[in-house]
Amino acid sequence: MTVTAREIHLKSRPEGLPSRENFELVERPLAAPQEGQILVRNLWMSVDPYMRGRMNDRKSYIPPFQLGEALEGGAIGRVTESRDERFQSGDLVSHFAGWRDQAVVDAAGTRKIDADKVPAQAYLGVLGMPGLTAYAGLTRIAEPKARETIFVSAAAGAVGAVVCQVAKLRGCRVVGSAGSQDKIDWLLQEAGVDAVINYKTVENLQAALAEACPDGIDIYFDNVGGDHLDAALALANEGARFVLCGMIGQYNAGSELPAVHNLFQAVGKRIKLQGMIVRDHFDLLPEFTREMSQWIAGGQITWRETVVEGLENAPEAFIGLFRGDNTGKMLVALDKS
Numbered sequence: 001m002t003v004t005a006r007e008i009h010l011k012s013r014p015e016g017l018p019s020r021e022n023f024e025l026v027e028r029p030l031a032a033p034q035e036g037q038i039l040v041r042n043l044w045m046s047v048d049p050y051m052r053g054r055m056n057d058r059k060s061y062i063p064p065f066q067l068g069e070a071l072e073g074g075a076i077g078r079v080t081e082s083r084d085e086r087f088q089s090g091d092l093v094s095h096f097a098g099w100r101d102q103a104v105v106d107a108a109g110t111r112k113i114d115a116d117k118v119p120a121q122a123y124l125g126v127l128g129m130p131g132l133t134a135y136a137g138l139t140r141i142a143e144p145k146a147r148e149t150i151f152v153s154a155a156a157g158a159v160g161a162v163v164c165q166v167a168k169l170r171g172c173r174v175v176g177s178a179g180s181q182d183k184i185d186w187l188l189q190e191a192g193v194d195a196v197i198n199y200k201t202v203e204n205l206q207a208a209l210a211e212a213c214p215d216g217i218d219i220y221f222d223n224v225g226g227d228h229l230d231a232a233l234a235l236a237n238e239g240a241r242f243v244l245c246g247m248i249g250q251y252n253a254g255s256e257l258p259a260v261h262n263l264f265q266a267v268g269k270r271i272k273l274q275g276m277i278v279r280d281h282f283d284l285l286p287e288f289t290r291e292m293s294q295w296i297a298g299g300q301i302t303w304r305e306t307v308v309e310g311l312e313n314a315p316e317a318f319i320g321l322f323r324g325d326n327t328g329k330m331l332v333a334l335d336k337s
């Protein structure tokens with residue numbers, strides 16, 4: 001029997017903030033799985049800020065999405081047919097053929113997941129790519145020490161919220177920035193963050209940060225770039241470490257990129273600025289999974305997620321990342337019938 005998949009394709013390349021018109025819902029018959037492949041029905045899919053870069057026709061660390069083809073990204077699904085001995089129908093798996101309700105995927109790039117102790121979608125968030133990004137950036141690049149001050153931008157997001165909590169577990173004083181009072185309340189009251197700045201309402205970000213960090217900044221975990229990076233450079237202590245994880249403030253900026261004025265601070269203060277791409281740190285996956293699972297079981301890590309229902313609304317979920325619609329991981333729940 002031929003299986004028909006519903007897929008979200010890239011219809012046109014966005015200029016500035018993407019709109020629904022850049023995306024198209026397409027129905028397409030799937031070829032039957034071949035030896036070494038499995039057919040998966042997706043339950044959850046992830047939308048992530050980095051996907052914006054793949055929508056540009058530009059060479060980068062990951063190839064651009066192609067017009068008229070399905071987008072891709074992290075997803076959780078159930079195997080409905082297997083032509084690989086490692087998988088059986090009914091297995092819950094994590095794979096990379098998101099943005100569609102069903103897909104034939106190579107078994108080799110697919111991971112079985114265990115949803116006994118955590119909900120399946122946690123493997124797209126706290127136990128998945130964003131969690132590993134936070135863990136690798138903080139533990140491997142920033143190497144935090146107890147009593148150091150860390151500043152985390154987009155602190156209530158999928159990566160940021162994990163960075164904040166792991167830094168607390170390492171004994172740091174954690175200061176975050178976020179764009180709404182609801183996010184700030186959650187960070188302070190549930191995630192254990194010491195101080196949070198609402199970057200949308202403060203008059204002067206650097207002055208607010210100086211007040212929140214009386215002993216300066218030892219680590220800056222950058223998810224935003226621009227004015228956040230500038231303020232952190234101005235307030236950094238000697239020997240500070242800056243993890244350049246993402247710069248969401250400029251993903252839709254086109255040629256009008258926000259300027260960074262304080263980079264010279266890095267010279268006198270001997271600041272280490274290091275960019276990171278999570279896939280360079282996949283070797284940490286077993287250690288990260290073990291440690292994160294223990295923290296979750298012990299109630300030491302908490303998380304939130306924002307769920308948008310339905311594949312047809314995945315573009316809106318993605319666009320919402322740039323409006324700050326999400327607290328914690330932004331997820332799309334697909335039809336579970």
Ligand SMILES: NC(=O)c1ccc[n+]([C@@H]2O[C@H](COP(=O)([O-])OP(=O)(O)OC[C@H]3O[C@@H](n4cnc5c(N)ncnc54)[C@H](OP(=O)(O)O)[C@@H]3O)[C@@H](O)[C@H]2O)c1
Pocket residue numbers: 048049050129130133154155156157158159160177178179180183223224244245246247248249250276277278279321322323324325326327328329330
């Ligand atoms: N290097 C890597 O391997 C890697 C891997 C994963 C993620 N990342 C990067 O990490 C960052 C966070 O990713 P995520 O998946 O955890 O997303 P996220 O933080 O869950 O979602 C994005 C958040 O960014 C904030 N934001 C959006 N536009 C902004 C702007 N113009 N200025 C300031 N804040 C803005 C919004 O929160 P507010 O309400 O607070 O504005 C929004 O909720 C992104 O820069 C992403 O590209 C990098």
